[in-house]
Amino acid sequence: MASPKKYPSSSDYAEALQNTGSCFRDKDLRGGDVQTTPLGMPRAISGNFASVFSVVGGNGKRYAVKCFTRHVPDQQVRYEAVSAGLADLNTSWQIGFDYQQSGILVRGSWYPILKMEWIEASGLIPWLERNLEQSGAIADLALDFADMVNDLQDAGLAHGDLQHGNLIVDRAGRLRLIDYDGMFSKSLIEHGAAEMGHINYQSPLRTMNDYDDKLDDFSAWLIYVSLLLLIEDPGLWTEFHAEGEEKLLFGREDFEDRQVLSALAGMPQFSTALAALETCWSARALSFVPEFEPAGLPSPDEILTGGGYDPLPSARTVQDPPAIPTGRPQQVRPVTFSGGLGSSRLCLALAVLGLLAMPVAVLLPVVGIPVVALSLLAAVAIAVPAYRAQPELADRQRAAYALQSAREERFAAAERLRTGRPSPHRAPPAAATPAGGTPGASREQIEIERVTAQAQEEKAQVTQALAELQQTEAGRLREALEAVQEAHVVQQLKPLVITRSILWGIHPRITRHMAQVGIVTAADIGSVTVGPAAGKRKVGLIVDRRGQRYLIDGLDGAGVQALKAWHRGEVNKAMKTAPSTLPPEDVEAIRKAAEQERQQLKAQQAQLLRRISIETRAIKKRQQAEQLRMRHAGGGARRPPAPPRQPEKTARQIAQEELEAAEQAERRAAQVLDSYSGIRLDRFLLR
Amino acid sequence: MPYTAEISRANPACFVFVVDQSTSMEDQIGGEFVQRKSQVVSDAMNRLLYELTLKCAKEEGVRDYFHVAVIGYGATVGSAFAGPLAGRDMVPLSEIASSPARLEERTKKTPDGAGGLVEQTVKFPVWLDPVSDGGTPMNQALSKARHLVEQWVEQHPSSFPPVVLHLTDGESTDGDPTEVTRGIMSLLSTDGNALLFNLHVSGAGGTPATFPDNDTQLPDSFSKMLFGISSPLPEHMKNYARAQGLSTGEGTRGFVYNADVSSIVQFLDIGTRASDLR
Ligand SMILES: Nc1ncnc2c1ncn2[C@@H]1O[C@H](COP(=O)(O)OP(=O)(O)O)[C@@H](O)[C@H]1O
Numbered sequence: 002m003a004s005p006k007k008y009p010s011s012s013d014y015a016e017a018l019q020n021t022g023s024c025f026r027d028k029d030l031r032g033g034d035v036q037t038t039p040l041g042m043p044r045a046i047s048g049n050f051a052s053v054f055s056v057v058g059g060n061g062k063r064y065a066v067k068c069f070t071r072h073v074p075d076q077q078v079r080y081e082a083v084s085a086g087l088a089d090l091n092t093s094w095q096i097g098f099d100y101q102q103s104g105i106l107v108r109g110s111w112y113p114i115l116k117m118e119w120i121e122a123s124g125l126i127p128w129l130e131r132n133l134e135q136s137g138a139i140a141d142l143a144l145d146f147a148d149m150v151n152d153l154q155d156a157g158l159a160h161g162d163l164q165h166g167n168l169i170v171d172r173a174g175r176l177r178l179i180d181y182d183g184m185f186s187k188s189l190i191e192h193g194a195a196e197m198g199h200i201n202y203q204s205p206l207r208t209m210n211d212y213d214d215k216l217d218d219f220s221a222w223l224i225y226v227s228l229l230l231l232i233e234d235p236g237l238w239t240e241f242h243a244e245g246e247e248k249l250l251f252g253r254e255d256f257e258d259r260q261v262l263s264a265l266a267g268m269p270q271f272s273t274a275l276a277a278l279e280t281c282w283s284a285r286a287l288s289f290v291p292e293f294e295p296a297g298l299p300s301p302d303e304i305l306t307g308g309g310y311d312p313l314p315s316a317r318t319v320q321d322p323p324a325i326p327t328g329r330p331q332q333v334r335p336v337t338f339s340g341g342l343g344s345s346r347l348c349l350a351l352a353v354l355g356l357l358a359m360p361v362a363v364l365l366p367v368v369g370i371p372v373v374a375l376s377l378l379a380a381v382a383i384a385v386p387a388y389r390a391q392p393e394l395a396d397r398q399r400a401a402y403a404l405q406s407a408r409e410e411r412f413a414a415a416e417r418l419r420t421g422r423p424s425p426h427r428a429p430p431a432a433a434t435p436a437g438g439t440p441g442a443s444r445e446q447i448e449i450e451r452v453t454a455q456a457q458e459e460k461a462q463v464t465q466a467l468a469e470l471q472q473t474e475a476g477r478l479r480e481a482l483e484a485v486q487e488a489h490v491v492q493q494l495k496p497l498v499i500t501r502s503i504l505w506g507i508h509p510r511i512t513r514h515m516a517q518v519g520i521v522t523a524a525d526i527g528s529v530t531v532g533p534a535a536g537k538r539k540v541g542l543i544v545d546r547r548g549q550r551y552l553i554d555g556l557d558g559a560g561v562q563a564l565k566a567w568h569r570g571e572v573n574k575a576m577k578t579a580p581s582t583l584p585p586e587d588v589e590a591i592r593k594a595a596e597q598e599r600q601q602l603k604a605q606q607a608q609l610l611r612r613i614s615i616e617t618r619a620i621k622k623r624q625q626a627e628q629l630r631m632r633h634a635g636g637g638a639r640r641p642p643a644p645p646r647q648p649e650k651t652a653r654q655i656a657q658e659e660l661e662a663a664e665q666a667e668r669r670a671a672q673v674l675d676s677y678s679g680i681r682l683d684r685f686l687l688r
Numbered sequence: 689m690p691y692t693a694e695i696s697r698a699n700p701a702c703f704v705f706v707v708d709q710s711t712s713m714e715d716q717i718g719g720e721f722v723q724r725k726s727q728v729v730s731d732a733m734n735r736l737l738y739e740l741t742l743k744c745a746k747e748e749g750v751r752d753y754f755h756v757a758v759i760g761y762g763a764t765v766g767s768a769f770a771g772p773l774a775g776r777d778m779v780p781l782s783e784i785a786s787s788p789a790r791l792e793e794r795t796k797k798t799p800d801g802a803g804g805l806v807e808q809t810v811k812f813p814v815w816l817d818p819v820s821d822g823g824t825p826m827n828q829a830l831s832k833a834r835h836l837v838e839q840w841v842e843q844h845p846s847s848f849p850p851v852v853l854h855l856t857d858g859e860s861t862d863g864d865p866t867e868v869t870r871g872i873m874s875l876l877s878t879d880g881n882a883l884l885f886n887l888h889v890s891g892a893g894g895t896p897a898t899f900p901d902n903d904t905q906l907p908d909s910f911s912k913m914l915f916g917i918s919s920p921l922p923e924h925m926k927n928y929a930r931a932q933g934l935s936t937g938e939g940t941r942g943f944v945y946n947a948d949v950s951s952i953v954q955f956l957d958i959g960t961r962a963s964d965l966r
């Protein structure tokens with residue numbers, strides 16, 4: 002192993018990159034144009050161990066140049082192995098790269114670079130934040146992600162650090178995987194792991210000794226499940242991802258304190274997904290984290306079309322992994338995620354049971370429930386994989402997306418009509434007149450706002466309390482340290498008997514008087530001042546450690562000065578040897594106490610979040626039901642006639658037209674989707 | 689374990705730089721090329737700030753993982769920023785990145801990798817000018833630093849502990865700074881005590897030293913004093929130092945004598961990474 006050496010820092014690289022004519026060896030990069038900041042300095046994107054620069058080469062192509070700020074043992078061998086492992090894959094998520102051992106010249110020495118194709122892309126978090134409401138796009142991304150992990154699994158590779166910073170979304174909305182520094186390949190086993198991955202995406206059981214093809218399972222489940230949840234309910238993002246947090250919906254803390262998990266726990270549509278995460282988290286050894294297998298969960302499309310979740314959460318149990326066999330744990334084959342795979346089939350089966358309620362009802366008196374249910378279950382278990390393999394299914398999924406986005410467009414148009422806000426695609430008409438809202442819809446909106454405002458206020462109070470708790474915790478730590486220091490000082494001052502110290506102007510009569518009130522050593526003195534004048538004479542006032550005040554007869558101004566100087570000097574001397582930190586067990590105790598209070602507050606907070614979510618959902622449901630009812634009631638009723646003789650269209654008219662167009666589009670999309678109804682699972686089963 | 693709090697936008701950390709700008713910084717030191725101490729110190733500071741902004745640069749720009757104050761002391765004690773940030777105390781890093789006083793160009797001869805030298809022009813951002821004027825109110829300046837650190841931990845009690853980096857030639861004119869530095873190091877966040885590092889820029893000669901284990905090789909009483917008031921290097925920072933080929937021991941402190949100090953920026957883990965170096 003090469004001995005560690007000091008690598009250039011980011012600013013060293015930024016300096017070298019100002020002269021691309023001499024810093025690169027590669028002919029494409031040599032003399033290339035480095036992308037700069039508004040100030041005209043090379044623009045860097047940095048991680049903890051590297052900075053990436055964007056360079057347009059002489060050939061007009063844009064490259065990403067990764068410059069390393071720390072030595073990684075066997076880096077070249079690693080990249081060669083990864084390159085070989087990826088070479089045959091030819092997948093859409095890969096990026097091309099070329100590791101150059103002597104790539105860049107910095108202050109007279111050559112250092113490695115990774116030359117990559119530059120991907121015009123957005124990081125996963127900013128992309129999600131822009132696309133939260135585009136559930137279809139998130140569903141596509143989730144499918145991409147699952148495919149990508151499967152590709153890696155098939156190739157016997159693992160990325161090692163799947164996390165938002167290494168997943169980017171290109172302009173075509175396709176997922177791309179970057180940062181192959183820590184990848185696992187069988188040929189690298191003897192070299193061992195190069196890093197441990199992002200803490201928020203890794204099992205706490207992972208160590209530097211873990212280096213195998215299972216490295217990605219935990220993070221893959223975590224990311225995939227987060228994406229599924231976001232398709233189902235984009236609102237989870239604002240609830241569970243605080244601005245600037247380095248995670249999607251769940252980080253390590255969220256598993257540890259369980260607040261987010263328990264906040265979601267009551268909601269049946271999340272149960273399969275959460276069960277998957279639970280199984281990963283509670284695995285007793287890393288090898289028991291189930292292999293990533295997306296078929297175990299409702300598919301993104303199923304969620305998109307609203308059919309993806311288990312209507313009976315209580316039916317779901319996560320099977321405990323078998324006990325760890327002693328001997329060679331390496332060879333233990335991971336348990337498949339039974340809580341997902343098995344039960345999602347079960348879930349579908351139950352759905353089918355619902356769909357077939359009629360025939361069952363007819364059959365019931367004859368055969369009885371158990372027999373029917375069992376035979377159905379068996380049929381489903383066999384049929385589902387075959388069903389999923391049908392090519393028409395993909396078309397149906399596309400049709401489902403189309404319907405979904407048409408539906409979204411209609412909602413948006415209805416909203417525009419209601420609020421009178423013009424469509425973002427158009428300039429507002431010159432003579433826009435304010436449009437009146439539909440009272441029904443706005444009533445629901447007001448209701449939602451009222452409910453959420455109230456809960457938000459309560460949440461704010463809890464958040465405030467949490468913030469204050471942090472302050473209190475810091476205060477408690479400070480006070481505890483002060484107490485320890487004070488105790489030390491007292492200890493030091495105790496042996497310093499006043500009568501045995503040479504003090505100017507203090508007569509034995511005075512010290513006797515002091516002794517009578519219990520002031521014998523320097524430790525007994527809190528402070529010394531001149532007390533209120535008794536007649537013309539000034540009298541010394543001693544405050545002892547407990548805050549008792551004593552006027553000392555005969556202690557005059559000079560005496561006060563002497564005593565005070567002596568006392569202060571001794572205190573300062575003692576402070577010099579006082580501990581500057583708290584003993585760890587004290588810190589621990591204070592932290593524990595505060596932690597307990599924090600847990601209570603967080604539990605409250607989680608409850609509130611849950612309440613907000615449940616209540617808004619209920620209101621929305623009511624709202625949708627109402628709309629549906631009105632549409633049915635309105636049946637073939639004519640649309641309100643367009644106001645005659647108005648040459649300029651009003652904003653309201655435009656919105657009205659848009660709504661109609663959107664409604665039509667939705668109907669068309671629904672028809673298309675309907676034409677695929679022939680391949681619904683129930684029919685497939687009965688075929 | 690202390691010094692493991694995540695540094696993130698949700699939980700930022702703070703840097704307080706304290707820069708000696710007294711008349712004694714006018715003096716020249718030199719080995720290969722002679723330079724004024726004030727120039728050495730302002731170069732080091734500008735380098736540090738640039739390093740910090742690059743380290744926190746992400747796809748969308750520089751993130752506020754840190755807030756930074758630079759206190760200068762000499763004829764006066766106060767903010768040492770030149771240009772648009774003049775007079776400011778605690779400044780979010782993204783603002784630092786976008787508001788240097790100017791870009792400066794220097795021409796240097798650098799090795800061309802093939803045994804020769806080439807002359808190259810490089811630009812770098814400048815936030816601080818070299819200043820050498822007045823006494824050396826080190827205590828006053830460090831008290832101000834303590835005040836800023838105190839405010840920071842009040843407002844960010846669970847942040848990574850503040851890092852105070854003091855750049856000086858050590859010749860205080862307002863007394864022994866030991867008391868006030870103890871005060872700084874006894875300030876706490878829930879993640880540990882504030883850290884005080886010292887960069888000693890000195891004409892006293894002797895070998896440059898980076899994070900030494902003891903003070904026996906240090907040339908004079910000033911360097912020994914500054915070593916004495918430097919925080920022990922936290923464990924994970926020692927690991928980083930070792931990864932850079934530096935040797936560390938039990939007594940290793942955050943003290944640098946006439947050498948590059950910008951590596952401390954690389955000692956800070958940003959974001960939540962389960963680093964193997966922890
Ligand atoms: N090929 C590339 N195209 C575009 N951006 C890239 C490319 N490679 C890296 N980046 C950007 O640089 C950042 C850091 O790169 P990465 O390889 O993940 O470094 P680190 O190992 O420091 O995490 C990424 O998050 C991404 O924004």
Ligand SMILES: [Mg+2]
Pocket residue numbers: 048166167180
């Ligand atoms: Mg990365």
